[in-house]
Amino acid sequence: MGRKIDNINLHTLENRLKANPFIEYAKVYADMDGVIMIEISQRQPIMRVMNQFDQIFILIKTG
Numbered sequence: 001m002g003r004k005i006d007n008i009n010l011h012t013l014e015n016r017l018k019a020n021p022f023i024e025y026a027k028v029y030a031d032m033d034g035v036i037m038i039e040i041s042q043r044q045p046i047m048r049v050m051n052q053f054d055q056i057f058i059l060i061k062t063g
Contacts, residue, residue: 013038024044027039045061
């Protein structure tokens with residue numbers, strides 16, 4: 001808060017969000033008033049699987 005929008009790299013911020021394994025979709029943009037808008041959708045987990053080596057995998061809705 002209180003920072004100039006010119007000092008915030010929206011593209012970098014969006015890429016950091018997209019790199020999060022729990023985020024399926026992310027969009028970052030500034031509106032006409034200079035307010036940063038962030039749209040995010042979370043991946044929908046449907047099952048947790050543990051193999052014989054105690055590794056845990058999460059299956060999501062889209063596979």
